[in-house]
Amino acid sequence: xxxxxxxxxxxxxxxxxxxxxxxxxxxxxxxxxxxxxxxxxxxxxxxxxxxxxxxxxxxxxxxxxxxxxxxxxxxxxxxxxxxxxxxxxxxxxxxxxxxxxxxxxxxxxxxxxxxxxxxxxxxxxxxxxxxxxxxxxxxxxxxxxxxxxxxxxxxxxxxxxxxxxxxxxxxxxxxxxxxxxxxxxxxxxxxxxxxxxxxxxxxxxxxxxxxxxxxxxxxxxxxxxxxxxxxxxxxxxxxxxxxxxxxxxxxxxxxxxxxxxxxxxxxxxxxxxxxxxxxxxxxxxxxxxxxxxxxxxxxxxxxxxxxxxxxxxxxx
Amino acid sequence: xxxxxxxxxxxxxxxxxxxxxxxxxxxxxxxxxxxxxxxxxxxxxxxxxxxxxxxxxxxxxxxxxxxxxxxxxxxxxxxxxxxxxxxxxxxxxxxxxxxxxxxxxxxxxxxxxxxxxxxxxxxxxxxxxxxxxxxxxxxxxxxxxxxxxxxxxxxxxxxxxxxxxxxxxxxxxxxxxxxxxxxxxxxxxxxxxxxxxxxxxxxxxxxxxxxxxxxxxxxxxxxxxxxxxxxxxxxxxxxxxxxxxxxxxxxxxxxxxxxxxxxxxxxxxxxxxxxxxxxxxxxxxxxxxxxxxxxxxxxxxxxxxxxxxxxxxxxxxxxxxxxxxxxxxxxxxxxxxxxxxxxxxxxxxxxxxxxxxxxxxxxxxxxxxxxxxxxxxxxxxxxxxxxxxxxxxxxxxxxxxxxxxxxxxxxxxxxxxxxxxxxxxxxxxxxxxxxxx
Numbered sequence: 001x002x003x004x005x006x007x008x009x010x011x012x013x014x015x016x017x018x019x020x021x022x023x024x025x026x027x028x029x030x031x032x033x034x035x036x037x038x039x040x041x042x043x044x045x046x047x048x049x050x051x052x053x054x055x056x057x058x059x060x061x062x063x064x065x066x067x068x069x070x071x072x073x074x075x076x077x078x079x080x081x082x083x084x085x086x087x088x089x090x091x092x093x094x095x096x097x098x099x100x101x102x103x104x105x106x107x108x109x110x111x112x113x114x115x116x117x118x119x120x121x122x123x124x125x126x127x128x129x130x131x132x133x134x135x136x137x138x139x140x141x142x143x144x145x146x147x148x149x150x151x152x153x154x155x156x157x158x159x160x161x162x163x164x165x166x167x168x169x170x171x172x173x174x175x176x177x178x179x180x181x182x183x184x185x186x187x188x189x190x191x192x193x194x195x196x197x198x199x200x201x202x203x204x205x206x207x208x209x210x211x212x213x214x215x216x217x218x219x220x221x222x223x224x225x226x227x228x229x230x231x232x233x234x235x236x237x238x239x240x241x242x243x244x245x246x247x248x249x250x251x252x253x254x255x256x257x258x259x260x261x262x263x264x265x266x267x268x269x270x271x272x273x274x275x276x277x278x279x280x281x282x283x284x285x286x287x288x289x290x291x292x293x294x295x296x297x298x299x300x301x302x303x304x305x306x307x308x309x310x311x312x313x314x315x316x
Numbered sequence: 317x318x319x320x321x322x323x324x325x326x327x328x329x330x331x332x333x334x335x336x337x338x339x340x341x342x343x344x345x346x347x348x349x350x351x352x353x354x355x356x357x358x359x360x361x362x363x364x365x366x367x368x369x370x371x372x373x374x375x376x377x378x379x380x381x382x383x384x385x386x387x388x389x390x391x392x393x394x395x396x397x398x399x400x401x402x403x404x405x406x407x408x409x410x411x412x413x414x415x416x417x418x419x420x421x422x423x424x425x426x427x428x429x430x431x432x433x434x435x436x437x438x439x440x441x442x443x444x445x446x447x448x449x450x451x452x453x454x455x456x457x458x459x460x461x462x463x464x465x466x467x468x469x470x471x472x473x474x475x476x477x478x479x480x481x482x483x484x485x486x487x488x489x490x491x492x493x494x495x496x497x498x499x500x501x502x503x504x505x506x507x508x509x510x511x512x513x514x515x516x517x518x519x520x521x522x523x524x525x526x527x528x529x530x531x532x533x534x535x536x537x538x539x540x541x542x543x544x545x546x547x548x549x550x551x552x553x554x555x556x557x558x559x560x561x562x563x564x565x566x567x568x569x570x571x572x573x574x575x576x577x578x579x580x581x582x583x584x585x586x587x588x589x590x591x592x593x594x595x596x597x598x599x600x601x602x603x604x605x606x607x608x609x610x611x612x613x614x615x616x617x618x619x620x621x622x623x624x625x626x627x628x629x630x631x632x633x634x635x636x637x638x639x640x641x642x643x644x645x646x647x648x649x650x651x652x653x654x655x656x657x658x659x660x661x662x663x664x665x666x667x668x669x670x671x672x673x674x675x676x677x678x679x680x681x682x683x684x685x686x687x688x689x690x691x692x693x694x695x696x697x698x699x700x701x702x703x704x705x706x707x708x709x710x711x712x713x714x715x716x717x718x719x720x721x722x723x724x725x726x727x728x729x730x731x732x733x734x735x736x737x738x739x740x741x742x743x744x745x746x747x748x749x750x751x752x753x
Contacts, residue, residue: 068706070404070421072429149511154567174569176728261513263719264569264728278401279714280706281421 063287069277074284081288091289094269097181097256098249104185105245108193109238115193116200117226130201137194145258148187152259177265184256184266191255192248196241203234239308246304247297269293344428344455346435347638347649358644359390360414360651363403365634370395378661382654389647410641414648417634418450418458420713424699427457431637432645434459434652444656445670446632449695458635461656463668465630465680465690466521469594470587471580472613474503478586483686485620487554494563494587503586506558507576510568510722513715518589520712521629522551524693525617528627537697537704540745541712542737548712549737550619552721555589556733559725568722577601581612593633595679596666614679616688626688630668700751708747710740 063081067074085091115133119126136144151157152173162169174180207229215225231238253270256262262271270293277286350356362375369375370393379391394413396402403419406412407430422430433455434440440456441447450458475481478497484490494505509515524532526547535541541548558564565571565585579585581602588594592614599609616626636655638648655661662669666677676684683690705712717740723729724736 068421068423070407070419071423071426149570153570156570172567172569175567175726180569260511260569261715261719263510263513263716264723275714275716276709278404279711279716280709282706 059287060291062284063291065284067283068281069283070281077284081285082292084285085288085292091272094267094272095250097266097268098252100181100185101188101249101252102246104189105192105249108189109196109241109245111189112193112196112241113200113238116197116204117230120201120204120230121222130197133197134194136191137198139191141191141254142258144187144191145255148183148255149259152183174260174264174266180260180264180266184259187255187259188252199237199241200234203237204230207233239304243301243304246300250297250300251293345432345640345645347432347642347645349649349653350646353386353650354388356386356647356650357388358647359392360642360644360647361392361394362651363394363396363399363413363416365396365399365417367395367397374664378655378659381659382651385654385658386647386650389644389650391651410639412639414639414642414644415636415651416639418637420702423703424450424452427452427637428455428640430640431457432640432642432649433457434638434649443672445630445672445692446635449632449698450635450637458637459652459656460632460635460670461659462633462662462665463630463670464633465592465628465668466518466525466589467591467617467628468587468615469580469590469598470613470615471503471583471585471611473608473611474501474583474586475613477501483615483626484618485624485626487550487557487618490554490618491557491561491563494558495561497586498563501583501586503583504565505563506587507571507580507585508555508559508564508568508722509571509573509576509588510719511571512573513719515573515588515590516715516718516722517713518591519551519555519718520548521591521631522617523547524629524691525627526550526619528621528689528691530691530694532629532693533695533701534697536712537700537748540741542741542744551617552718552737553733554618555718556721556725559722564722568726578605581605581607581609583607583611592667592677592680593665596664599666613682616683621689626686628683628688628690629693630690631693632670633667703751704744704747707751708743710743710747 062074064076064078065074066077066080115129119129119133123129139147153159154172158173159169171179173183211229212225215229220228251270252268253274256266256268257271257274260266262268262275267275269289273286273289273293276282276289364370364375366375375393379393382391383389399417400419400421403412403416404421407419407422418427418431427450435456437447437451437454437456440459444459445463446460447456449460450456474497475493478493478500480493480496484493497503497505523536523541524530524547529535529547532547535546536548540546542552543549559568576585576588577598578601580588581598582605595612595614598612602609602612616628619627621627636652638645638652642648656670661667662674663677666679668674668676668680702713705714711717720729721733721736724731724733
């Protein structure tokens with residue numbers, strides 16, 4: 001309640017100040033006033049354009065050429081590269097691999113939501129568990145790849161762990177396509193769940209505590225509280241996470257690239273693009289593939305926003 | 317002007333600048349050998365893949381030795397871990413060292429745009445091996461400081477314990493030998509190095525050895541590499557059979573290249589298909605593991621020719637070249653000449669000398685005893701083969717297709733070897749037509 005009164009007070013303060021705004025300024029001051037924000041923006045805009053938009057523009061430009069990535073000569077080929085991407089079935093088959101990661105991200109979001117909810121209540125060793133869950137996200141992806149390579153090795157960590165539990169296995173974890181993709185998707189869940197968890201936890205903690213109190217007085221149990229208070233109030237964060245997960249599943253890279261290099265049917269679209277650009281020196285085609293991936297992700301996001309519109313959350 | 321038009325204009329301008337970004341080209345130049353060593357001056361930067369030699373100071377020792385002849389030249393080294401990828405990007409500028417190794421990505425016809433010529437093939441061919449690998453229009457653009465030969469690195473003790481003393485003379489005999497190793501010793505008969513990927517590309521270098529044919533590369537460009545009896549097919553068939561028969565490590569997907577060296581030296585692994593360049597590394601690993609480095613042996617691909625003799629191909633390692641934009645071409649040329657002719661690099665690495673009159677290193681004595689015929693495959697069509705390889709996305713110089721082959725052989729993917737190789741043939745021959753036109 002204090003929150004609302006404060007806001008109201010703040011509103012009154014600004015409203016009161018408004019009429020006192022200075023009379024029409026002299027022309028010089030007006031120019032300055034329009035120019036000043038842009039002057040402040042020069043530095044970030046310059047960085048943004050140089051390091052984000054210029055390379056993207058470059059990439060789009062290359063996607064219309066047959067450049068091999070190094071030759072001083074390149075030829076404009078029109079939409080040939082795009083035509084090739086859309087007519088070659090094998091280039092799109094790799095998206096099946098994304099299915100594993102998509103399934104994994106469902107597990108990931110549910111688990112993250114569960115842990116975030118549980119740890120938002122008063123639990124013993126709460127901060128310790130928060131740390132444990134978030135920690136994997138802090139390790140860099142290359143290190144994770146190597147760690148898990150040992151983990152899945154024949155007679156490695158996973159095998160020894162299982163045999164400690166009395167289960168002796170001779171399974172080659174990265175041996176077949178299904179097993180390898182499942183294992184890699186598992187690593188991905190382990191790595192990214194922490195991030196989702198923190199996002200959810202932050203959103204949950206911004207829910208005013210009185211709501212729970214009121215709900216408890218009304219006889220709601222923990223599930224009811226989750227269903228009717230937590231879930232609706234963190235809906236925007238959930239939908240953001242879903243978008244991130246989908247685009248993440250479509251563009252998985254680090255973990256499979258380091259652990260298997262795309263062997264045994266673990267090749268994703270990004271790994272394939274890298275191979276086109278840096279192994280087969282088809283920079284033009286690879287740029288087109290990258291543009292196509294970008295468009296696919298934009299389309300998925302747009303579709304998702306259309307299906308689940310982002311309405312304003314209003315709890316009270 | 318509203319915001320969208322501004323944005324569109326900015327994007328358009330960027331696109332234009334992007335398109336013209338790589339427009340520069342340069343005419344060829346010569347890097348002439350200096351007449352008077354004491355007068356050559358300048359600081360040159362030498363790019364290399366030998367990270368290990370730069371870190372342990374060996375390269376500095378070579379430079380000090382070089383300075384005894386060329387006192388006024390300062391040599392700096394830059395070792396690149398991921399050489400191909402890093403140099404490729406730097407070669408879009410003019411700043412890619414004074415001396416560098418010619419990366420595989422550069423098309424042969426583009427050599428004059430990037431490198432200064434070292435002389436005519438007519439003149440250099442008298443003294444040096446491998447000149448045709450870098451010759452464009454009669455001019456040579458690079459020189460490899462050492463030659464390499466593909467072959468099996470094996471543990472002699474393990475092979476002896478399995479009762480095999482002579483090199484197998486056919487692929488079938490080779491598989492039988494590995495079976496003997498499997499049943500009579502504890503060693504893993506063959507190690508694929510599947511996870512490290514690049515060792516698998518060595519299998520392409522069976523090309524030429526199988527039929528002792530100097531025109532093998534031309535045949536790749538013009539024929540079907542996976543036709544019955546063709547070199548690559550014979551090699552791939554052997555690899556397939558070894559995996560199929562369970563003569564390789566249990567889980568190829570988690571192999572470890574660095575570990576494989578001491579393990580082979582100790583006799584836990586018996587054989588790997590690599591090249592002469594690997595011998596010195598395995599011997600070092602043996603010394604570090606405290607086992608006998610003389611146990612490391614080297615044998616040719618198991619196809620004895622009609623006269624009962626083996627055949628092996630010698631090809632250049634990375635070729636050193638002078639940057640066409642270098643300010644100190646004479647000094648750079650002096651380094652290449654000195655490193656090739658005078659340095660102890662070849663002896664230190666137990667490698668094959670690029671000089672025509674030099675003898676084989678001691679470790680290849682068994683080759684001399686067995687009368688192995690050494691040939692150089694004609695590389696006139698080498699550039700075309702690379703083009704076909706890229707265009708078809710088969711990747712004979714890339715690890716992927718051998719990984720697929722191994723997956724197929726161990727049953728991780730479905731299909732038959734014939735079907736798999738026929739698919740490669742189809743892609744390859746289709747690309748041959750588009751590249752040719």
